[in-house]
Amino acid sequence: MRAIAPSSVESAVPYMNEESRDARYLEVVMVRKSFRGTTVMDEMNFRMARGELVSLLGPSGCGKTTLLRIIAGLMPADEGEIVLGPRNITNLPAHKRNISVVFQNYALFPHLTVGENVGFGLKARGHAKSEIESPVRDALRLVRMESYMDKPIAGLSGGQQQRIAVARALVVRPDLLLLDEPFSALDRKLRETMQVELKSLLRDSGITAVFVTHDQEEALGVSDRIAVMNAGRIEQFADPSTLYARPATPFVMDFVGLSLRLNGTATEKADGACDVGTSHGSVRTPIALRKGEGAVIGVRPELVRAFPSGEAPALEAGRNRVEVVLEDVMVLGSKTMLHGRCDEPDRLVCELPGIKAGFARGQKVVFDWAIEDTLAYGAAA
Amino acid sequence: MTELRHAISGTPPRPIRSPIDKIALLAAPGLLYLAVLYAIPLLLLLLQSFRSEDGGITLDAYTSFFAESYNLEVLLRTLRVAFLTTLLSLAIAYPTAIAMNRAKGVWLTVFLVAMVLPMSLGVVVKAFAWSILFRSNGALNQTMEFIGLIDAPIRMLFTETALVVGAANVFLPFMVLPIYAVLRQQDEALQHAAASLGAGPIFRFFNVSLPLTLPGIVAGAAFVFSMSISMYVIPSLIVGETQQTLPMLIARSFLYLRNEQLGSTISAILLIIAIVVVLSSSFLAARLGAKE
Numbered sequence: 001m002r003a004i005a006p007s008s009v010e011s012a013v014p015y016m017n018e019e020s021r022d023a024r025y026l027e028v029v030m031v032r033k034s035f036r037g038t039t040v041m042d043e044m045n046f047r048m049a050r051g052e053l054v055s056l057l058g059p060s061g062c063g064k065t066t067l068l069r070i071i072a073g074l075m076p077a078d079e080g081e082i083v084l085g086p087r088n089i090t091n092l093p094a095h096k097r098n099i100s101v102v103f104q105n106y107a108l109f110p111h112l113t114v115g116e117n118v119g120f121g122l123k124a125r126g127h128a129k130s131e132i133e134s135p136v137r138d139a140l141r142l143v144r145m146e147s148y149m150d151k152p153i154a155g156l157s158g159g160q161q162q163r164i165a166v167a168r169a170l171v172v173r174p175d176l177l178l179l180d181e182p183f184s185a186l187d188r189k190l191r192e193t194m195q196v197e198l199k200s201l202l203r204d205s206g207i208t209a210v211f212v213t214h215d216q217e218e219a220l221g222v223s224d225r226i227a228v229m230n231a232g233r234i235e236q237f238a239d240p241s242t243l244y245a246r247p248a249t250p251f252v253m254d255f256v257g258l259s260l261r262l263n264g265t266a267t268e269k270a271d272g273a274c275d276v277g278t279s280h281g282s283v284r285t286p287i288a289l290r291k292g293e294g295a296v297i298g299v300r301p302e303l304v305r306a307f308p309s310g311e312a313p314a315l316e317a318g319r320n321r322v323e324v325v326l327e328d329v330m331v332l333g334s335k336t337m338l339h340g341r342c343d344e345p346d347r348l349v350c351e352l353p354g355i356k357a358g359f360a361r362g363q364k365v366v367f368d369w370a371i372e373d374t375l376a377y378g379a380a381a
Numbered sequence: 382m383t384e385l386r387h388a389i390s391g392t393p394p395r396p397i398r399s400p401i402d403k404i405a406l407l408a409a410p411g412l413l414y415l416a417v418l419y420a421i422p423l424l425l426l427l428l429q430s431f432r433s434e435d436g437g438i439t440l441d442a443y444t445s446f447f448a449e450s451y452n453l454e455v456l457l458r459t460l461r462v463a464f465l466t467t468l469l470s471l472a473i474a475y476p477t478a479i480a481m482n483r484a485k486g487v488w489l490t491v492f493l494v495a496m497v498l499p500m501s502l503g504v505v506v507k508a509f510a511w512s513i514l515f516r517s518n519g520a521l522n523q524t525m526e527f528i529g530l531i532d533a534p535i536r537m538l539f540t541e542t543a544l545v546v547g548a549a550n551v552f553l554p555f556m557v558l559p560i561y562a563v564l565r566q567q568d569e570a571l572q573h574a575a576a577s578l579g580a581g582p583i584f585r586f587f588n589v590s591l592p593l594t595l596p597g598i599v600a601g602a603a604f605v606f607s608m609s610i611s612m613y614v615i616p617s618l619i620v621g622e623t624q625q626t627l628p629m630l631i632a633r634s635f636l637y638l639r640n641e642q643l644g645s646t647i648s649a650i651l652l653i654i655a656i657v658v659v660l661s662s663s664f665l666a667a668r669l670g671a672k673e
């Protein structure tokens with residue numbers, strides 16, 4: 001029988017090479033979905049490998065839950081295919097897919113005890129009572145809720161309910177686990193504890209999981225790869241460091257992490273690079289843009305250096321520089337944030353490590369960063 | 382009774398905090414009304430059933446009631462009709478409540494109006510409408526004869542079946558509404574959770590939907606059963622004197638036989654049955670409802 005026993009847990013997948021990463025375990029192909037004429041998802045394509053932990057990250061309303069429901073079979077897609085392992089499950093009803101879901105509000109059965117909730121999936125699969133007890137106990141032990149076996153659901157805290165929901169989803173050994181913002185109902189501190197706990201639990205069980213969140217920090221911390229979604233489309237699908245260092249679109253740059261951002265127009269080309277004229281001066285980009293085209297440039301704030309205007313050294317080769325008036329100086333302990341005066345949607349921000357004295361509101365400073373660290377997007381992006 | 386109220390109003394019972402809750406005072410007019418018009422006359426009626434001819438207290442009226450086999454037959458018929466009426470209303474009401482729960486906008490209004498409007502029509506009008514449909518030369522018999530389903534008209538009126546069908550028709554809203562109230566509260570995510578855990582439609586029905594709607598079912602069944610054992614107008618119109626039920630027997634005792642003691646004795650028996658049904662259903666609803 002399929003059940004969790006700590007001794008039989010598959011080995012974790014600490015590292016996956018590029019080849020296995022391309023492996024097509026879950027494939028979502030050309031999925032379309034509209035509600036009463038409003039298209040919320042168009043040509044959704046996405047694939048992941050066995051054992052991978054992928055986050056769907058995007059603002060609220062971008063279609064994450066819809067995609068999850070389509071994968072789980074809880075909602076039909078208008079068009080497109082879902083393939084899981086060797087099976088095309090597009091037309092399979094939810095209860096035959098062997099895909100477990102941890103719901104946003106946990107959806108525990110109020111008329112059953114903790115143990116009965118966890119055992120529900122095994123009972124539904126036709127296992128006898130005697131076969132159910134021990135895997136249920138193991139699953140509860142895994143989430144450290146063993147002593148709650150015979151307790152009712154009412155009265156459990158949010159964190160406890162979440163653990164039960166995870167145990168209930170895992171005990172049936174699903175081919176795929178889907179989690180819809182499982183931490184959104186928890187307060188910040190508990191959320192951080194639960195994130196660490198869940199990540200190691202999922203790693204240890206070797207399960208393939210899709211994890212939905214609108215919290216970029218959560219996505220970066222928990223997953224192998226992140227699909228950044230915007231308005232029913234995946235803007236970029238990459239591992240956390242690529243996503244942060246090389247965001248593919250201005251949306252990803254803004255949604256994942258903070259960045260200095262200026263809008264402008266590409267002016268001049270120079271040996272494969274390009275100059276972009278902005279309201280704070282000209283900025284050179286490492287990539288070519290079409291001349292006259294509207295452009296967005298950005299840089300991560302910790303890559304920006306700051307000097308009071310008078311004390312700035314001469315501009316080195318290979319660097320960009322803008323002059324700003326400080327709007328705000330925030331000393332946050334581990335870092336100091338400098339915000340320059342500018343108009344939306346421009347953003348002038350610099351992050352300095354530790355507590356930095358010598359900067360004050362209203363002061364003129366120079367922001368300086370490497371051309372190669374400059375992110376640049378043409379109008380097409 | 383809290384459980385019944387819970388199931389119908391859709392809100393969890395609120396614990397009463399202080400000994401004299403100001404809100405609880407709102408119940409005073411209702412309680413007074415019930416006491417004057419219901420409890421006191423009923424008590425007097427009950428006392429009558431225990432009074433012996435010389436003014437003492439006796440159980441003679443009860444022993445002689447149960448000694449008569451005709452009375453037992455009537456008691457049994459009353460219970461059987463009430464039971465079958467409850468069962469039939471449940472069978473019709475459950476799918477109806479599910480459909481209502483799925484219905485949106487205009488359709489929901491249509492359902493609710495269809496539920497409430499017939500109640501305002503009154504039983505008498507309905508009974509005459511049925512007789513047009515069901516009598517030997519009525520529309521139904523003629524249609525069945527015409528398409529060759531039957532050779533001769535079937536006797537449909539004045540049977541116990543007709544009584545059960547008629548009563549279920551009248552009491553249907555009292556079964557539908559409590560079930561609908563519980564269904565409406567049910568989180569759709571529970572169905573999704575069950576499905577994603579591998580539960581097919583049938584397993585989901587018996588292990589999720591049904592247990593969660595039981596409080597509504599029990600409440601509805603308690604309503605319909607207690608109304609069915611005490612109905613008078615419907616059996617009078619549908620089956621007449623040929624097949625008596627307890628309430629008809631009571632009326633006869635008071636109105637024709639002028640035997641007040643017999644009337645109060647049967648009333649007391651009816652009351653006891655009603656109390657047992659309501660209390661046990663309340664208890665059942667509490668046991669079966671969500672574990673709190």
Ligand SMILES: Nc1ncnc2c1ncn2[C@@H]1O[C@H](COP(=O)(O)OP(=O)(O)O)[C@@H](O)[C@H]1O
Pocket residue numbers: 035040058059060061062063064065066067
């Ligand atoms: N059942 C539904 N009927 C109509 N519109 C819906 C329904 N479910 C979702 N939507 C719409 O689809 C879009 C995506 O919703 P959803 O997938 O829940 O977003 P997310 O989970 O990313 O917050 C939203 O604009 C939402 O209003």
Ligand SMILES: [Mg+2]
Pocket residue numbers: 061064065066
């Ligand atoms: Mg959502």
